Amino acid sequence: MLRLIATIRKEWLLLLRDKAGLALLFVMPVVLITVMAVIQDAPFKDYQEIKFDILTVDNDHGRLGRHIREGLGGTGQFNVIDTLQGAPLTEAQAQELIADGTYKICITIPKGATGEIVSNANKIVNDISKRMGIPAQLPVKAIASDSLAVQLYFDPAAKKAFKSAIRQALDNFLTQVQTDLLLERIQMQLRSRDSSVHDTFPTIRLKAVGLQETMIGKGKQIDVISNSVQHNVPAWSIFAMFFIVIPIAGNMIREREDGSLVRLKLIPGNYLSILAGKLLFFVGICVVQFYLMILVGLFGMPLLGLPKLQLGVDHLAGFITAVSIGITATAYGILIGTLFKTPNQALNFGAISIVILSAIGGIWIPLEVMPEKIQLIGRCSPLSWGLDAINDVYLRNGNIRLILPDIIRLLACGLLMLGIAARVEQRRIS
Amino acid sequence: MNSIEVKDLHKTYAGALVPSLQGLSFAFPEGSIVGLLGPNGAGKTTTISILCGLVKADSGTVKIFDLPQDAARREAVKRIIGIVPQQIALFPQLTAMENLTYFGNLYGFKGASLKQKITNYLEAFGLEKAAHKEVRKFSGGMKRRTNIIAAILHDPQLLVLDEPTAGVDVQSRSMILQFLREYNRQGKSVLYTSHLLEEAQQICEDIVIIDEGKLIIQGRPEDMIRQHADCRNLEEVFLLYTGHAVRD
Ligand SMILES: Nc1ncnc2c1ncn2[C@@H]1O[C@H](COP(=O)(O)OP(=O)(O)OP(=O)(O)O)[C@@H](O)[C@H]1O
Ligand SMILES: [Mg+2]
Numbered sequence: 001m002l003r004l005i006a007t008i009r010k011e012w013l014l015l016l017r018d019k020a021g022l023a024l025l026f027v028m029p030v031v032l033i034t035v036m037a038v039i040q041d042a043p044f045k046d047y048q049e050i051k052f053d054i055l056t057v058d059n060d061h062g063r064l065g066r067h068i069r070e071g072l073g074g075t076g077q078f079n080v081i082d083t084l085q086g087a088p089l090t091e092a093q094a095q096e097l098i099a100d101g102t103y104k105i106c107i108t109i110p111k112g113a114t115g116e117i118v119s120n121a122n123k124i125v126n127d128i129s130k131r132m133g134i135p136a137q138l139p140v141k142a143i144a145s146d147s148l149a150v151q152l153y154f155d156p157a158a159k160k161a162f163k164s165a166i167r168q169a170l171d172n173f174l175t176q177v178q179t180d181l182l183l184e185r186i187q188m189q190l191r192s193r194d195s196s197v198h199d200t201f202p203t204i205r206l207k208a209v210g211l212q213e214t215m216i217g218k219g220k221q222i223d224v225i226s227n228s229v230q231h232n233v234p235a236w237s238i239f240a241m242f243f244i245v246i247p248i249a250g251n252m253i254r255e256r257e258d259g260s261l262v263r264l265k266l267i268p269g270n271y272l273s274i275l276a277g278k279l280l281f282f283v284g285i286c287v288v289q290f291y292l293m294i295l296v297g298l299f300g301m302p303l304l305g306l307p308k309l310q311l312g313v314d315h316l317a318g319f320i321t322a323v324s325i326g327i328t329a330t331a332y333g334i335l336i337g338t339l340f341k342t343p344n345q346a347l348n349f350g351a352i353s354i355v356i357l358s359a360i361g362g363i364w365i366p367l368e369v370m371p372e373k374i375q376l377i378g379r380c381s382p383l384s385w386g387l388d389a390i391n392d393v394y395l396r397n398g399n400i401r402l403i404l405p406d407i408i409r410l411l412a413c414g415l416l417m418l419g420i421a422a423r424v425e426q427r428r429i430s
Numbered sequence: 431m432n433s434i435e436v437k438d439l440h441k442t443y444a445g446a447l448v449p450s451l452q453g454l455s456f457a458f459p460e461g462s463i464v465g466l467l468g469p470n471g472a473g474k475t476t477t478i479s480i481l482c483g484l485v486k487a488d489s490g491t492v493k494i495f496d497l498p499q500d501a502a503r504r505e506a507v508k509r510i511i512g513i514v515p516q517q518i519a520l521f522p523q524l525t526a527m528e529n530l531t532y533f534g535n536l537y538g539f540k541g542a543s544l545k546q547k548i549t550n551y552l553e554a555f556g557l558e559k560a561a562h563k564e565v566r567k568f569s570g571g572m573k574r575r576t577n578i579i580a581a582i583l584h585d586p587q588l589l590v591l592d593e594p595t596a597g598v599d600v601q602s603r604s605m606i607l608q609f610l611r612e613y614n615r616q617g618k619s620v621l622y623t624s625h626l627l628e629e630a631q632q633i634c635e636d637i638v639i640i641d642e643g644k645l646i647i648q649g650r651p652e653d654m655i656r657q658h659a660d661c662r663n664l665e666e667v668f669l670l671y672t673g674h675a676v677r678d
Contacts, residue, residue, distance in 0.1 A: 002535050002538060003535065003536055005535075009532070010521070010524070013523075014521065017564070018523070258517075258518070258519075258522055259515060259517035259518055259519035259520070260519055260520055262484065262515050262517070262519045263519035263520070263533065263580060264536070265484060266482055266484070266508060266513045267508065267533065267537060268508035268509050268537070269536060269538075
């Protein structure tokens, strides 16, 4: 026990004197997660909050055009543009702007579209009235033109999913305007028959059954939507925690080079207790690092106008995840420190291997958006196990049971690396 | 009882073409202060590494106070032997006090008694003012002296020093030699290596000269000089046995 505590104390003193190491462990990660969260804020919004510009040419000047403009604007996803330098946009101008790629989409509403819809609704109402024995009253166009259509122009580079989303939205608006007008006409007809209806006739509700979105997690109901902070803070924290391999490997190689390791081996008592002290110390540092990043996510990110990090409900599960990642990262550092002869070799190998493991492990961009084959490789990266466990806790409100497979993977990998390091070290003595 | 007994040691390092030790044998009685001498590459450090269990011999036996140096008794041997390695085996970024406290803790000492012991030794070696200075800022002599203190915190019965006076000034050397004599006077056994034969002649009761991993001659320095009428000092005896060729 004394050996363990003395070793932790010694490592602490060594770290305190290593200003560059301290900066690497605590300052670099804070800068890293802040920069990453800020620059990835826009790409993340791309899928959620970003507004698309839509050109609209309204040749109809009626209810349909107004409804489409208001409807598209009301979703918050589109920026409806219907004027160019103060003057209403013409179809020719719009086509040019799409052709040269300035805008991606244009909607033109043909002249007389609303009139056509009204006429159609009137015709239906007249028809129904007649069957009910009421004389037809509403005006109807003599000949219905069936060539009228809302025209959609797309930039050829527009994505398929984007095009179909727009088409569906417009379809929806068309149906809605036509239904609204029809219901209005029916109401009008009823009122003209019986004036008492005027006050008591209930407004006809268009939607009897609505649509509601809820996301379901493996744990409880999800109430956090993935955003830049929610991805980048945990992801880069794990990355930074793994960077502890650099100070650990450096520490071990220096110990071998400056001879202090010889002294440690000359002192009676198990060398493992000294190694355990080192392990405990650096795992502790990893956990402190992790929670420092969490604090940045909780309090720093909102200051930058970014969303606040959400921590899920099971804080113990979060802590266990942090400790497990710390153990794996530290074990990796001890292995590298044992295998490599010079600090330079260890530094290069350590840094590059972590960058690769993090890239395939979904730290840079979420694994889910990668090709399937890469995902399979990525799932072998310890960094992806860590990120997966944290996402389980923070995004899916998961508990310890849910993260257990990832925790077991992390710890097994850590133990394996420690075992290899111990064997290599043992063979060196003989 | 012998403090050290080495019999027919053979060692060839992995990948080395020539053996470092080839049948080395010698023994010293308990309580003596002896010098292990030899040119560069003679095998002194290798012998010491085998004595303390850092390196395994290919064949041959080592006994420390009749305890065989083997895997089973390595821990017991570590407790009675103090090693001052040829290199400075300290944490450069820690102060002398922090280094010594850590090593003391590893030996199982702690608290005020450890602190007192360290302070006493630092004073004895003239380092009391440097106690709280980082070792990397020490002079060569200060590092050597601290390196010695780290090896004697557990009051070993046998103190083995590999070139404790290498690269130190006259004052530091005199202090170190004075300490070795003093330590020996307390009944402790001391084995040390050096390239300064005059120094060995001064303080050693017994010396062993080895070359190319083999014993060349063992005996009292005075006797050696007396037996060779044409040699005026130990250095001339040494050259007589080991030749003038430079080692590589
Ligand atoms: N780790 C090692 N691997 C391979 N060969 C080694 C190793 N250590 C020492 N040797 C070789 O073993 C021989 C004896 O070396 P050793 O260090 O024991 O000599 P020494 O007497 O201590 O020399 P010096 O006076 O220079 O310290 C030398 O030829 C050396 O090159
Ligand atoms: Mg040597």
